[in-house]
Amino acid sequence: MPQPEAPEAARPRPAVVVTVLSSVGLVAALCMTLVVPLVPQLPQLLGTSTATASWVITATLLAGAVATPIAGRLGDMVGKRRVLLGTLGLLVVGSVLCAVSTDLVPVLVGRALQGVAVSAVPLGISLMRDTLPPARLGSGIALMSATLGIGGGLGLPLAAVIVEVADWHALFWVAGALGLAGLLLVAIVIPESATRSGGRFDTGGAVGLSIGLIGLLLAVSKGGEWGWTSAATLTSAGVAVVALLAWGLYELRVRDPLVDLRLNARRAVLLPNLISIPVGVAMFTGMVVFPQLLSAPLASGHGLGLSLLVAGLTLAPNGLVMMLMSPVTARVSAAWGPRASLRIGLVVIAVAYGAGTFLLSAAWQVSLVIAVIGAGVALAYGSLPALIMRAVPTTRTAAANGLNTLMRSIGTSTASAVAAVVLSASTIPVEGTLVPSLGALRTTLLIAAGCALLALVVSLAVPNLPEPTEHVERVGPEEPDQHDEPVEAAEPGPASRPLVRGRVLDDHGVPATGARVTLVGHDGRQLAVTPVDPDGAFAADPGADRPVLVIAGLTGAQPTAVHVAPGQDTLDRPLVLARIPDPLAEIPEVARPAGCPSPS
Template sequence: MTSAPTETADIRRAPGLILAVLGLCGVVVALMQTLVIPIIPLLPHLLDSTPADTSWAVTATLLAGAVITPISGRLGDMFGKRRVMIGSLVSLVVGSVVCAIANSLMPIIVGRALQGAAVGAIPLGIAILRDVLPPKKVGGAMAVMSATLGVGAAIGMPIAAAIAQYADWHMLFVVSGVLGTVCIALTVLLIPESPVRRRGRFDLVGAMGLSLVLVTLLLPITKGGTWGWSSSLTLGLFAVSLVSLLGWGLYELRVTEPLVNLRVSARPQVLFTNFASVAVGFAMYGTSLAFPQLLMAPESTGYGFGLPMTIAGLVLAPGGLVMMALSPVSARISAWRGPRVTLMIGAVVIGAGYAMAYFTVSAVWQVMLAGMMVGAGIGLSYAAMPALIMGAVPVTQSAAANGLNSLMRSIGTSTSAAVVSVILAGMTVTVGTAVIPSLDAFRATFLVSIVASVVTLALAWLIPTRRRGSGPVDEQCSEESRRDRVEKVDEHVHG
């Protein structure tokens, strides 16, 4: 009868170590989002294919991540978050191996999809922190873990660009495979399994329905520029997505054990946080697409800086470091004034960063400073959202709820990628034989991102405030959580 308390005591003595391992896993998983960006222009030649076809190396990662994230969250709540997280990391390693030995397009697409499927490790890590750390450590730890999504994406480009420049392009995937293997080993050795589970039957129909909704939504968003926004294929897929969403929602409301608990998701604190996540994800992508192109634009344009991709990535890397550095600050603000206020502050800082970029981009250091400001706002916002979600859902649904929130961010970044790409491709100037975005195009993307930050601020303001000391969920859910905890400890002691 003493083994469970002893295990809990051991867990609580090493919160820093647990956070370090999970944070590393989060950064490595997020690196997959920007891993191939430096070699995208080279892929048609390397793989003997067309630019439209090789763009699937990015699209496959996005679609796989969007589909698997809410599913892995639900599986984590049911079968163990650590176990499913290890499975996510195994997917990353297998995908890396496939890409590392590939010399044609189809294996690259398959491998990139497997790498994208690993993104579910981040919301699973956040849920593990909630379950195994002492309560006073949870806020700051979740803030750091949430920031890894932005940090990995920010530092991924310069790292990947350097590897691609000085080594064979296959080394990108060798490095990602090694990093994934290290993460698996550390997780197996040092991360405890969460004692909180929600027993039940997996909603296979709901998972298939959600997958259909997401694929038919994100596919035309990411490929609409190539297919044509008014083409029958693009419009048809949007129509299928809408109809599928309605049918899936009705099914999820009727099933006993849904993949996504829509009644919990409809709570104002969860609903408006998820809507704000879409807006924050939209605002974030401006730094990933517009800033690098501005830095690499030829100096002869009068506004570009002519930097190579590796240097451009290094200029923007501090934005990712700022995200991580501000995570403890975010946790303190949330403890002092609540995560809603933290999210609102983050939205204001994001908007200020893009406003600076809109009015002042005459020197490299100004672009760097604007990127750092946007990164600071993203860090504050990303750190606040898990706290808002966790404060409104039962502990037995924490991984699934965080997975859905991560999905909302992905929808925001995907939509932003489509909108920003259309703006940059539609407003161009010709320099020699190159066609590049004009200064007005860059300013238009900054303006759109400012609007997204304003929308984030408005949605954050709509999130209801909670009385100090009030429980995170209604009495029924709290009782359910307590009962599941007791059952899990009893199973550990007597099993």
């Protein structure tokens, strides 16, 4: 149920909202790659084997994948800001736990808690939609969406610097401090969203999806280590298939599903989510391949022999360019639509990887290639949430963005697995160790280019939906001297003219799907008529006049109305439609006249 919006004077500036939420997303994404520089040292630092130590990264991946759709649904139900604060709190707790531990189990638990915070990205995108004015929404979403890539691009050099100058525990103290700062800023600056879906949390759906995702990601991320045909890999994959099929059947039958499969099966939602997987592969492949090229010994004939710190700084342009490209993404989407932004980004990624197969002989060439890849990823990532939010109700934005973030995570996990298979299949011995051959490095880059081209082909089928405000249906004349002319449908008014917004529910608190809302002026004229969205929300354009009455009607229900105060654009409470009872339902069966049907 929507809550009263904050007064205009109490609302934070759009630039402040974008800065705070994007910073939080950046911190959450950074935690995903924070320990990469420590991977070779983890067995010694934690007193365990190499295979066991790799769970320090896997635990974060699994926790993030499971938590993202759950946090998105909870955000839609009880408040996105509230859930965002909870995930940041877990990030802080997890960081501190890792910072004070030298044993494997506490570090695994802490890394899992850090992984939960990746859900801050879809929650932040949805908060932006509910908070920012339309003029700032495109650039804000583009930046927030790109933080997943920016964090990965900046995390490696930042972590390398910290490891060079301090103890490894300092990585987690820094992450904890950044998480705490983000938590406080969100608590102070960001208002709670007024849009709620209500309903009951789908515990069964959450359990089923968690089992399926854990099985799938274990098979993908550990298959190379366990063996792709080993019992452990095949068992994990089998559990994933069975669990996800059972989960899908369950979700189609439950009243308030964790993931609305019918909604996500729509072409306008399904295709952007599918595209996110190959885009995730293309984004992360460079972060896997180029460090191995940069750090490989010069004796290999193609390696550049750089230290971890210099290699990290060489890759830093990737994240920096993504950050700088966010406003460009917004301008491209505003001018030609998010589909065009997506397609341009995919072309840029494919061309960059294709050129990258020839530009591998110097550090500056790698920096150039990774920067161009970052530009393409920023264009593609920034457009995906915009496409999805045009196709889903306002009360499902956090869950929809959470699912999209999950698809990207599956893509990045797939990138790691594919790169590991290709790079390990062709190696050469150098100075007592095996390094990937130049041919293997180029093959992996070409696979990433192919993924971008595959996503480009799929993007051709993505429908071109209008902005949500363009669904408004307005009736009546624009000028007061035309009152006697027939009432006709017209295009929405200028963006600067405020829309009257609200929600329509039935007497059980469920969105009144199929209802229509009428705005009435002071002289009794109809100013606008608009249907409600599937979530019961509406946004109607009253034209040049101000409405004094909002009337909601639905077949089989008593109409209801509410007065609109001068200057009021959002209704403080929903319009509730009471269903008209069937008069025959009160007549005993034995007394019902012959021929009258039973109410059932």
